[in-house]
Amino acid sequence: MTYDYLFLTFAVEAARTAPRDFAQRLAAEHRARVVAAGGEVVGYFTPQLGWSSDEAALVLRWPEGAEGREAAVAATVSDPAVAAHRRDRLSPTIRPTAGDLPPPGGIFVHRVFEIAAGDLETFVALSGQAWTGFEGGFDSDIFGLFRTAQTEAEARAGTLRMLLVTRYADHGVWEASREPAPEVRDLFLRRRDLTLRTRAASTVLASLGA
Numbered sequence: 001m002t003y004d005y006l007f008l009t010f011a012v013e014a015a016r017t018a019p020r021d022f023a024q025r026l027a028a029e030h031r032a033r034v035v036a037a038g039g040e041v042v043g044y045f046t047p048q049l050g051w052s053s054d055e056a057a058l059v060l061r062w063p064e065g066a067e068g069r070e071a072a073v074a075a076t077v078s079d080p081a082v083a084a085h086r087r088d089r090l091s092p093t094i095r096p097t098a099g100d101l102p103p104p105g106g107i108f109v110h111r112v113f114e115i116a117a118g119d120l121e122t123f124v125a126l127s128g129q130a131w132t133g134f135e136g137g138f139d140s141d142i143f144g145l146f147r148t149a150q151t152e153a154e155a156r157a158g159t160l161r162m163l164l165v166t167r168y169a170d171h172g173v174w175e176a177s178r179e180p181a182p183e184v185r186d187l188f189l190r191r192r193d194l195t196l197r198t199r200a201a202s203t204v205l206a207s208l209g210a
Contacts, residue, residue, distance in 0.1 A: 040062075108202070112164075115196060
């Protein structure tokens with residue numbers, strides 16, 4: 001499976017209503033188009049902390065070679081509420097597996113890591129080793145760790161971006177998780193040593209109905 005991460009910016013003059021208007025059309029129109037093309041809407045995320053109020057992210061999942069993918073994505077980002085967008089093609093690492101969906105409730109932190117391309121396997125391995133203790137110590141769920149397709153500039157620089165999406169019960173749990181058990185902290189510190197830059201934002205998963 002492969003994924004599209006569509007980072008959406010809505011028109012400033014309509015920012016108060018555009019995220020909701022887009023969600024309604026996503027549920028009523030765009031999702032059906034994505035499904036007809038062989039894909040799936042994984043989640044539509046709106047901001048809490050770290051993104052502007054006129055920003056959101058839509059995650060789509062596709063089987064390899066889905067013929068209608070490009071047309072469905074183009075129609076979705078052409079929605080009248082969307083003023084601009086960025087599209088990243090994602091490949092899952094050890095999570096998620098096919099069929100996984102983000103659980104409802106809580107907040108979802110989207111964290112981007114920039115790393116050296118040669119550190120990919122070590123970065124993923126350290127993450128996976130830490131997750132069992134991390135999830136056991138906090139009300140949290142790692143939904144996915146994705147590799148973002150390199151841009152030309154990143155390929156020249158020998159870097160790549162990773163996207164980690166984690167659910168926390170609330171912001172208090174997110175804050176408490178900064179102090180995990182020693183064995184988990186050591187793994188995260190080793191991962192930090194591989195990180196060139198990182199940034200994070202908290203979001204909520206919008207309900208799109210059945």
